[in-house]
Amino acid sequence: MPKRRYLALVSDAAQTCGVEEFARQTALRLAKRVQQHVLDGDMRRLSSALAHADAAILNFPVVAWKKKLLEPIAAALATRLYRKQLVIVLHEWDALDWKRRLVLSPVVMLATRILFSAPEVAAEFARSPLSALSTSRRQLIPIPPNLALPRVLHDGSVARTLEAQRNAGRLILGQFGSIYPKKQSTAILEIAARLLTLGHDVGVVFVGSFIRGTDNIERDFYALADKLGISGRVAVTGYVSGAEELFGIFRHVDVFCYRFSEGLTARRASVLAASFSGKPVVVNEPQRRNALAHHSLFRKLVDGGAIRLVDTKADANTMADAVLEASRSHVAPFDVNAEIDALWGAVIDTLDGENAPLTVQSALSFEA
Numbered sequence: 414m415p416k417r418r419y420l421a422l423v424s425d426a427a428q429t430c431g432v433e434e435f436a437r438q439t440a441l442r443l444a445k446r447v448q449q450h451v452l453d454g455d456m457r458r459l460s461s462a463l464a465h466a467d468a469a470i471l472n473f474p475v476v477a478w479k480k481k482l483l484e485p486i487a488a489a490l491a492t493r494l495y496r497k498q499l500v501i502v503l504h505e506w507d508a509l510d511w512k513r514r515l516v517l518s519p520v521v522m523l524a525t526r527i528l529f530s531a532p533e534v535a536a537e538f539a540r541s542p543l544s545a546l547s548t549s550r551r552q553l554i555p556i557p558p559n560l561a562l563p564r565v566l567h568d569g570s571v572a573r574t575l576e577a578q579r580n581a582g583r584l585i586l587g588q589f590g591s592i593y594p595k596k597q598s599t600a601i602l603e604i605a606a607r608l609l610t611l612g613h614d615v616g617v618v619f620v621g622s623f624i625r626g627t628d629n630i631e632r633d634f635y636a637l638a639d640k641l642g643i644s645g646r647v648a649v650t651g652y653v654s655g656a657e658e659l660f661g662i663f664r665h666v667d668v669f670c671y672r673f674s675e676g677l678t679a680r681r682a683s684v685l686a687a688s689f690s691g692k693p694v695v696v697n698e699p700q701r702r703n704a705l706a707h708h709s710l711f712r713k714l715v716d717g718g719a720i721r722l723v724d725t726k727a728d729a730n731t732m733a734d735a736v737l738e739a740s741r742s743h744v745a746p747f748d749v750n751a752e753i754d755a756l757w758g759a760v761i762d763t764l765d766g767e768n769a770p771l772t773v774q775s776a777l778s779f780e781a
Contacts, residue, residue, distance in 0.1 A: 417765055419447040420466035420497075422488055430591070431682050432504045434559040436472040439764075442757045452484040459491055468498035468525075470764070473517055474509055486516075489523040499523055500764065502554065504530040504680055506537040508595060514541075522546050528554040528763065530680040532703055554763045555708040557756040558685035560656050562749045566664065567657040571650050575618060575665035583614045584740060587666030587692075589659075590683030592634065592649070593624040599637050600672040600729070606641040607733040619649045620662055621683075663690035668739045671696040672732055676725040679708040688719045689749045693739035695732065698722035710756050719744050 421440035424433055440449045450462045463469065469492040471485060492499045501524040506514070521527065525548055529535040532553060538544055568576070575585055586605055592598045601617060608615040623631045638644040653659050669687040671677070676699045677684065688694045694714075705711040714720040723735045 416446050417467045418465065419443055419764075420462050420469040420492075421447050421449045422452055422469055422471050422485075423449055424452055431556075431559055432472050432474060435502070435504070435556060435682075436470070438557070438559065438757075439470065439472075439760065442761055443764075452488060454484055454487075456487060456491065459488060460495070463492060463495045463497055466497060468500055470500045470502065471520065472502045472504065473520070474505055474513055485520050489520040493523050493525075498525045500526045500528065502528045502530070503534055503538060504556070506534050506541070514543075518543055524548055526550045526552075528552055530554065530556045531678045532701060532707070533675065533678050534680065552763060553707040555710070555756055555759055556680055556682055557710070557753055557760065558682045558689065560659065560686045560689070561753055562689060563656040563660055565657060566661040567655070568661045569658050571618070571648065572658075572661045572665055574648070575616075575662065578616050579665055579667070581614075583616050584608065585665060585667045586615060586617045586736060587620060587663070587669045587687070588617075588671060588683075589620045589663070589669065589687045591621050591624045592619055593630060595674065597672055597674050599634060600732075601670050602634075602638050602641055602643060602647065603729040604670060604672070604732045604736065605646065606643050607729045608736065609643060609646075611733065613737070615643075616646045617643070617648070618662065618666065619647070620653060620659065621650065622652045623649070659686075660690065663687070663692065666690065666692055668692060668736050669694040670732065670736055672727065673697060676700045677704065677720075677722070679705055679711055684720065685710065685714070688714050691744055691746065693718070693742060693744055694720045695735045695739050696720060696722060697725050697727050697732075700725050708756075709759065710752050713747075713752070717745060717747065718742070719747075 421436060423436045440447045448462055448466065450459060469488065471489065489499055501521055521543060527548060527550070529538065529551065535551065535553060579585055586601060588598060588601050598619065605615050605617045635644065638647045650662065669692060671684060677696045678699060684694055684696060699705065705715065715722060721735060721739050723731055
């Protein structure tokens with residue numbers, strides 16, 4: 414039986430988020446069975462592309478959504494008018510602004526299949542009124558990290574600065590990914606301040622950039638760092654485009670640390686990428702006991718000690734103690750690229766419907 418042919422709908426963004434990277438990486442992994450189509454409003458070109466596909470794939474939330482209000486809706490409608498399957502991958506739901514969910518509503522109702530990045534997202538969607546108006550064909554899909562280990566590393570100015578600080582005895586605490594309030598990135602500032610109070614020379618590097626929005630994210634971030642007395646110990650790299658430079662920075666971090674408001678979930682690809690550095694990652698554990706059940710790589714990293722879980726509601730003192738313990742430990746090496754390949758194999762199998770992944774119904778049968 415011939416394999417299904419796909420049309421992967423992507424944006425034209427130069428600086429990509431995790432959702433956009435997943436969309437593009439999915440297209441690369443599908444290889445000859447997929448054609449990428451940029452959402453540019455050209456319906457004639459879209460119609461031509463749909464003629465050669467069995468199904469279209471849309472990932473949400475899309476980049477620069479305010480500039481793309483109608484294009485996803487038009488693409489979804491065209492897909493169904495051409496009697497093609499429409500697969501929607503929802504990476505977030507309740508975390509989205511209500512206006513974004515409103516724009517998404519007609520697209521989701523047109524979907525013939527909905528895939529969720531985590532059971533938390535599936536549960537949020539199931540509680541929404543839109544759930545009753547949407548397809549019951551729903552599954553969980555494991556989201557792989559955006560990055561693979563490069564063959565060579567590049568030491569830029571940030572990496573060289575961190576190396577000098579470590580050589581002088583400073584403990585480098587790191588976090589990878591975008592900086593925004595719901596991620597609680599500022600919690601790491603509090604943890605660093607606690608370590609400093611305990612007498613440890615500590616520095617913090619945020620490998621990423623601030624997400625622009627209506628909030629004064631950057632101003633409030635630096636105001637807190639100044640209030641805590643650690644502003645001179647904090648560095649924010651901004652957007653780093655190449656894996657060679659990213660992992661060049663990563664190797665000079667002692668411990669990565671995250672404290673999410675909802676605890677760890679399987680959609681936190683930044684945690685996966687950080688764990689590939691070979692350095693320990695300290696993070697507060699999931700609220701739901703089945704949160705990582707569908708994601709084999711997360712389970713392996715937790716079981717192997719690369720990701721170290723603390724209580725979901727751990728405070729700065731508890732997190733600081735866990736960071737110190739992790740800094741004195743060793744992470745066993747593993748074949749990163751092989752693990753990523755295996756996870757992408759599971760993604761493609763789920764898209765093709767060739768395996769029996771954890772269904773949404775069975776995932777939601779477990780409570781927090």
